[in-house]
Amino acid sequence: MHIPKLISAALFLLPLYLNAEEVLDQNVRDEAKALIAQSFQSDLGYQIIESLTTEVGQRLAGTEAEARARDWGVAKFKQLGFKNVRIEPFQVDHWERHSEHAEITSPFPQKLMITALGGSIATDSAGIVGQVVRFENLQALKDAPMKGLKGKIVFVDEYMTRTQDGSGYGVAVKKRSGAAVEAGKRGAAAALIRSVGTDHHRFPHTGQMTYDQNVVKVPIAALSAPDADQLHRALGRGDVEVKLQIDVQSYGKSQSGNVIAEIPGVTDEIVIIGAHLDSWDLGTGAVDDGAGIGITVGAAKLILDMNKKPRRTIRVVMFGAEEVGLVGAIAYAKKHANELDRHVVGAESDFGAGQIWRFETRFSDSKLHKAEAMHKVLSPLGIALGSNDASGGPDMGPLRMLGMPVVTLKQNGWDYFDLHHTPNDTFDKISADDIAQNVAAYAAFVWMAANMQGDFREP
Amino acid sequence: MHIPKLISAALFLLPLYLNAEEVLDQNVRDEAKALIAQSFQSDLGYQIIESLTTEVGQRLAGTEAEARARDWGVAKFKQLGFKNVRIEPFQVDHWERHSEHAEITSPFPQKLMITALGGSIATDSAGIVGQVVRFENLQALKDAPMKGLKGKIVFVDEYMTRTQDGSGYGVAVKKRSGAAVEAGKRGAAAALIRSVGTDHHRFPHTGQMTYDQNVVKVPIAALSAPDADQLHRALGRGDVEVKLQIDVQSYGKSQSGNVIAEIPGVTDEIVIIGAHLDSWDLGTGAVDDGAGIGITVGAAKLILDMNKKPRRTIRVVMFGAEEVGLVGAIAYAKKHANELDRHVVGAESDFGAGQIWRFETRFSDSKLHKAEAMHKVLSPLGIALGSNDASGGPDMGPLRMLGMPVVTLKQNGWDYFDLHHTPNDTFDKISADDIAQNVAAYAAFVWMAANMQGDFREP
Numbered sequence: 001m002h003i004p005k006l007i008s009a010a011l012f013l014l015p016l017y018l019n020a021e022e023v024l025d026q027n028v029r030d031e032a033k034a035l036i037a038q039s040f041q042s043d044l045g046y047q048i049i050e051s052l053t054t055e056v057g058q059r060l061a062g063t064e065a066e067a068r069a070r071d072w073g074v075a076k077f078k079q080l081g082f083k084n085v086r087i088e089p090f091q092v093d094h095w096e097r098h099s100e101h102a103e104i105t106s107p108f109p110q111k112l113m114i115t116a117l118g119g120s121i122a123t124d125s126a127g128i129v130g131q132v133v134r135f136e137n138l139q140a141l142k143d144a145p146m147k148g149l150k151g152k153i154v155f156v157d158e159y160m161t162r163t164q165d166g167s168g169y170g171v172a173v174k175k176r177s178g179a180a181v182e183a184g185k186r187g188a189a190a191a192l193i194r195s196v197g198t199d200h201h202r203f204p205h206t207g208q209m210t211y212d213q214n215v216v217k218v219p220i221a222a223l224s225a226p227d228a229d230q231l232h233r234a235l236g237r238g239d240v241e242v243k244l245q246i247d248v249q250s251y252g253k254s255q256s257g258n259v260i261a262e263i264p265g266v267t268d269e270i271v272i273i274g275a276h277l278d279s280w281d282l283g284t285g286a287v288d289d290g291a292g293i294g295i296t297v298g299a300a301k302l303i304l305d306m307n308k309k310p311r312r313t314i315r316v317v318m319f320g321a322e323e324v325g326l327v328g329a330i331a332y333a334k335k336h337a338n339e340l341d342r343h344v345v346g347a348e349s350d351f352g353a354g355q356i357w358r359f360e361t362r363f364s365d366s367k368l369h370k371a372e373a374m375h376k377v378l379s380p381l382g383i384a385l386g387s388n389d390a391s392g393g394p395d396m397g398p399l400r401m402l403g404m405p406v407v408t409l410k411q412n413g414w415d416y417f418d419l420h421h422t423p424n425d426t427f428d429k430i431s432a433d434d435i436a437q438n439v440a441a442y443a444a445f446v447w448m449a450a451n452m453q454g455d456f457r458e459p
Numbered sequence: 460m461h462i463p464k465l466i467s468a469a470l471f472l473l474p475l476y477l478n479a480e481e482v483l484d485q486n487v488r489d490e491a492k493a494l495i496a497q498s499f500q501s502d503l504g505y506q507i508i509e510s511l512t513t514e515v516g517q518r519l520a521g522t523e524a525e526a527r528a529r530d531w532g533v534a535k536f537k538q539l540g541f542k543n544v545r546i547e548p549f550q551v552d553h554w555e556r557h558s559e560h561a562e563i564t565s566p567f568p569q570k571l572m573i574t575a576l577g578g579s580i581a582t583d584s585a586g587i588v589g590q591v592v593r594f595e596n597l598q599a600l601k602d603a604p605m606k607g608l609k610g611k612i613v614f615v616d617e618y619m620t621r622t623q624d625g626s627g628y629g630v631a632v633k634k635r636s637g638a639a640v641e642a643g644k645r646g647a648a649a650a651l652i653r654s655v656g657t658d659h660h661r662f663p664h665t666g667q668m669t670y671d672q673n674v675v676k677v678p679i680a681a682l683s684a685p686d687a688d689q690l691h692r693a694l695g696r697g698d699v700e701v702k703l704q705i706d707v708q709s710y711g712k713s714q715s716g717n718v719i720a721e722i723p724g725v726t727d728e729i730v731i732i733g734a735h736l737d738s739w740d741l742g743t744g745a746v747d748d749g750a751g752i753g754i755t756v757g758a759a760k761l762i763l764d765m766n767k768k769p770r771r772t773i774r775v776v777m778f779g780a781e782e783v784g785l786v787g788a789i790a791y792a793k794k795h796a797n798e799l800d801r802h803v804v805g806a807e808s809d810f811g812a813g814q815i816w817r818f819e820t821r822f823s824d825s826k827l828h829k830a831e832a833m834h835k836v837l838s839p840l841g842i843a844l845g846s847n848d849a850s851g852g853p854d855m856g857p858l859r860m861l862g863m864p865v866v867t868l869k870q871n872g873w874d875y876f877d878l879h880h881t882p883n884d885t886f887d888k889i890s891a892d893d894i895a896q897n898v899a900a901y902a903a904f905v906w907m908a909a910n911m912q913g914d915f916r917e918p
């Protein structure tokens with residue numbers, strides 16, 4: 001065992017012997033507890049989700065709908081009484097889906113349900129007809145020889161594992177990112193993947209794909225799980241020919257933006273929370289990520305209604321263009337590079353609408369007693385203390401990589417990938433009770449982080 | 460209380476004091492029990508559903524796909540060793556869906572998910588744009604004045620009740636049948652209904668609609684439940700304008716047919732079972748009604764494999780064109796009018812893939828002791844004895860109305876209308892264990908009915 005690990009473990013045990021008051025004033029703790037109680041008297045978070053998903057609907061990055069979502073965000077922040085409400089614009093690649101069609105043409109003619117992946121090129125209007133070659137997973141395709149796939153349609157049939165913490169996603173998403181490039185390298189005409197999802201409904205899951213500038217681009221789409229099953233069964237009986245027609249379009253650069261509001265604090269330090277405002281174009285983005293918008297704006301509004309000025313400024317960001325590559329998060333980190341050291345801690349809510357079950361941090365080891373102190377307040381919500389390797393959520397990634405401490409209020413993601421990136425991501429999937437629990441945890445965390453003595457970085 | 464009811468009640472009690480052997484020979488009972496045991500050693504019913512849904516897929520009445528399904532049926536019957544395999548052709552109205560598109564154009568532009576109802580006319584290619592007028596249910600639309608809806612889009616937002624026995628369907632389906640006529644009478648431009656379904660997924664449910672020759676025809680489509688919710692929420696904020704583009708086409712008459720096979724008996728009497736071979740065009744018709752095909756053909760095959768000639772002929776019918784108005788069932792009843800009195804009893808399996816929980820009959824009151832005797836054999840499958848007003852299933856309707864006794868082996872329909880008539884009706888929704896229970900019950904019932912002394916009619 002390495003010495004540094006022993007030191008780290010010793011530091012982790014330390015706070016058990018410290019008085020919580022030394023890091024968290026009694027009145028701040030009491031206020032955090034009052035916020036938790038208040039949250040369960042309110043359905044504000046839930047109502048914010050209802051408003052966004054009804055009054056805007058789907059809001060793909062770079063589209064007029066995403067622009068309407070920003071207008072909605074500005075109006076909502078102002079209506080709720082936040083300060084310094086503004087849009088910070090940036091440019092984003094604008095891609096749109098028009099229509100998709102897939103069918104088995106031989107030997108068993110029948111329609112298949114697909115969705116083009118975000119960023120895919122189109123087929124020509126006549127479509128592509130080709131023999132399907134199945135690969136059990138992306139690695140099997142990577143291991144395939146460079147010859148023998150010319151004109152074929154590659155089918156990567158990799159399954160995703162259902163997990164509470166979403167750890168199955170990172171594995172499964174590699175096929176979504178990588179299949180078109182591997183197919184293109186081998187001369188295939190197109191690529192199909194089994195949807196990145198854990199369900200057995202007939203909605204295919206979209207999501208961003210990537211090309212390699214040095215490899216021929218081929219169109220790529222996802223099959224719903226039952227359609228992937230069907231294609232697999234048909235292939236078990238012999239050769240299968242599929243026709244694909246994918247009508248999508250890239251429009252070059254378009255405007256996007258982050259919508260920002262604040263509860264000004266006494267100092268110039270910042271606690272940043274947020275969620276992403278854009279969604280995929282199939283559902284109304286209730287779970288991904290209307291929920292996060294409702295949770296974080298709702299939590300900040302509870303704090304606002306306390307009428308107590310926090311020590312640190314609480315900044316709430318509705319990030320634009322997350323789904324197409326964290327474009328808003330990167331723009332934010334660039335624009336705020338000069339005040340990065342004043343960003344004390346950050347957390348994004350972007351893992352659906354399930355209850356929070358774990359409080360994860362990424363603090364300096366020497367500041368872990370502060371995680372312990374905050375966790376004591378969150379614990380009655382059924383929240384365990386997790387490890388110190390939190391991601392902070394996708395849009396906190398660029399700031400985290402630049403050294404900002406982060407927190408993840410980890411939600412139960414068991415069902416998340418049943419809905420994720422499908423038309424089925426709509427408001428009826430949201431539970432008001434679960435959102436209230438999320439709002440409670442965020443409000444309490446943010447209030448404690450904004451008023452705590454000292455920060456979470458290395459001394 | 461009426462005297463006839465008392466007599467009826469007395470007859471109902473009678474069999475409790477009869478020896479079951481008097482109506483059902485010990486060896487027939489033993490053979491029926493052996494069929495039940497055998498069913499749970501086999502996945503034949505499940506494999507038949509797999510074969511139909513994979514090798515044919517969706518099979519709308521009158522299409523080339525339904526013709527392929529008939530070829531599949533003939534080949535399957537022959538392969539399994541049935542006798543007198545044949546197709547009895549008939550004509551059917553041939554209608555097809557090409558595409559649908561719906562969106563809120565004002566005040567919150569967003570796409571809605573709809574499906575045209577079977578038989579609907581198309582909009583012109585530019586579509587219809589109109590203000591939406593919501594009615595809580597069909598009755599409210601019927602009660603509306605004849606003026607005031609000109610150019611509007613009528614929206615009938617009636618809910619359906621989830622029930623084990625499917626009794627919510629009869630109520631809810633009235634809006635599907637009647638909304639276009641009521642809208643047309645009032646000069647509306649089009650009609651939308653909340654899907655006839657019990658789910659909260661984003662698949663709209665299709666199904667046959669009807670026109671009145673004396674009323675202007677208007678296009679009609681169903682919204683998914685979340686889209687109906689969304690439209691309702693939007694209407695709560697003021698006027699809403701929707702655009703509908705429905706591209707469907709009627710092709711006049713086309714050929715359909717019933718596929719028939721037999722296990723010849725000693726006498727010329729017939730026990731008829733079956734299911735419908737056609738499906739809607741959205742899913743692969745696994746639950747509706749691939750399951751029924753698998754259950755009834757699987758049950759008959761178990762009997763065939765006993766290598767014992769039944770007293771009565773067992774006739775298995777794969778009905779064509781059920782979904783579009785029981786066209787195959789009516790054609791069968793017409794064609795077999797001269798042998799109707801030799802049809803001893805009939806049963807169709809067309810209520811999904813759930814387990815059977817009730818044995819219902821429609822026998823002469825004087826023959827109810829036979830229902831009791833058969834039920835004793837079925838009881839270990841968890842099947843209760845139900846009332847004596849069975850429907851026998853949709854395709855038994857014409858024969859039942861002509862006097863044929865029927866049986867309903869009632870399935871649990873709690874989840875049936877989550878999937879019914881949607882793209883989500885696919886093979887992955889089928890449980891092999893549940894199908895085996897169905898096959899067991901059908902095999903035992905059919906064997907008893909085919910070998911029982913006497914019939915089920917009035918003496």
